Amino acid sequence: MAEESVKTISVKDLVRKVLNHEELFILDVRNTDDFDDWKIEGKNIHIINAPYFDLLEGVDSIRDKLPSDQEIYVICAKGGSSEFVAEQIAEAGFSNVYSIEGGMKAWSEHLEPIKVGDLKNGGEIYQFVRIGKGCLSYLVVSDGKGAMIDTNRMLNPYEEFISEKNITLTHIFDTHLHADHISGGRKLAEKHGADYYLPPKDAEEVQFEYNHIHDGDEYTVGKATLKAIYTPGHTIGSTSFVVDDQYLLTGDILFIDSIGRPDLAGKAGDWVKDLRTTLYERYKELTDDLIVLPAHFMTAKEMNDDGSVAEKLGVLYQQNHGLNIDSEEEFRKTVTENLPPQPNSYQEIRETNMGKISPEEEQQREMEIGPNRCAVR
Template sequence: MSDQKGAKSISVQQLAKKVINGEHLFILDVRNTGDFDDWKIEGKNIEVINVPYFELIEGVDTIIDKLPKDQNIYVVCAKGGSSMMVAEQLVEAGFHDVYSIEGGMKAWSEHLEPIKIGHLKSGGTIYQFVRLGKGCLSYLIESNGEGVLIDTNRMIDPYEQFAKEHQITIKHIIDSHLHADHISGGRKLAEKFGATYYLPPKDAGEVTFSYTPIKDGDKVKVGTVTIEAIYSPGHTIGSTSFIVDDQYLLTGDILFVDSIGRPDLAGKADDWVSDLRQTLYGRYKQLADELIVLPAHFMGINEMNADGSVAEKLGILYKVNHGLNIADENEFRKTVTENLPPQPNSYQEIRQTNMGKLNPDEEQQREMEIGPNRCAVR
């Protein structure tokens, strides 16, 4: 955070620490109301109000009564420009601790926060990369200096930096399915590291690049740790889960802490809902209750643990997750197909990008991904 007189600035990295630590934050979001209603910064102790920038061009007198006098004010816009101008106006109006969030919601959407999940009994560590602004979760499993990355985001620098700092040689990159809500960094990272890129073949029928198929029962070794593939269709026809060292179950977009995956992002909801039920009520039911579920997304801050991680035992989810407790098959079908949120922004273009059919530039990729995670049944 900068210390100059006048308005200050705060990076999204610094803001993320505050959100994860549960600090009380007051945020003034100056984006258009439609954008704000679609997607905002959220947290357990966050108070946020929306006043569009165009209403503040002539001054901030109209909102002074809405702002706290005795705490920091964090101003956010789309890219960081308008928020600094509003922050300066607030300082001129007599507010002292006013911060503009650097890079705005675009930067917030792209920040990855690495969190250590735990040690592996065969020797090694598993880390979760939390994308707070998008609800994406990706993973790095390390053992004996070797690593595998699973369900990576398109921002590859954080993974490269983390691997370098921890002296990890990335050997394998895996996508649990063909993603539709965010652009995968899998292929790019595999090229960077000279790693093997795995993709479930049933999701890869239209891809334009070479990959290594990963199927039910296949095992990937990293150091002394074994990762076993479990075919688990329902979100997509190729969706595959991974059991890591008989301790963790990486569920991709099939099962979340507070919901279940949606089966409609390829237009096959009626066909895939039966697969989804079989995975959740059949395949997963046969697995050990003690397995810790690590999903590829989270829906809200309420799913986070105290340290910012998103994880829960499978047995507990079978008790508390509504999507796992619908006994009647017809009711399950109805619940799943009638409680779908809006489709993710540009999801068709994102799928085509992940197939290698489109090659948008960096700014186009950012625009395609703007908005919240929408991979779950409500």
């Protein structure tokens, strides 16, 4: 009976439930340190932690914490331990128990495409939400042509989407040299014969050919126009894009509820001034009606009701604390003293994105495990 009572659910189906704000009860059976560092979050999620090794003899120790009137979803690191614990829960008399397929590894890698809006000259812009990692990438589509921005290394979701919509990729951009996740931009460009672009100030050590992005450059994708704006601070080369005077893709410079950290290349002291100039001068020159589309989000609180992560620039200047620090000295202090821990394997990730090392697929997964930490707290 236990095996019949235990079901599995894919991360894709679970993500839809999260984005639909369904009431979910999740039991995470990873070690407590791993759970405390990084977990599934969402508007109506109730999640508890009970390590797998504490449940080998049964679930009596957590029985009173398990709901009898709703589904129970069990997750672990890779999907194996959760199946065992789910069976234990079913044997204890609970029904509708699910093991989450692939565990937190699968959760980390899922990409959910969400339409952000229409372009004024015809076309659309889509946001690919990597909900388990907080990464956001973008596809600008116009007249059957497409441009990808800040591509993740999992290429299948992008390729399935562009194939389904019959899109020809022409341009692929990275707003900066990423340090928290491995870029799939160059590989996607090679597969589709598209041009790959990177800011040259971030690319002094890269081991491959690329097209340079310069301040003021404009790129035509169908009837859409992407204009590059040099916006250093997170990295020395960080570049933003204005799409059809409607959307501002900020990379890791400006988020919905925070601002980018300047230290992932060991240059925090040097780049704080650049960061302030970008946030307090360069972006100030732009219209408040631009919709900010960042490359990351920190928590589920930054997500809109449809799952997208976006807000008007003018609203952020009113509500984002990082944009409302009058004193330069106080800004420097805030930025340098409120940095979270470095992203896992960030130096190896940077070297991978430079083309200096080529880790195997499983090693790349391990390098990316954990939350993104690109923001000032």
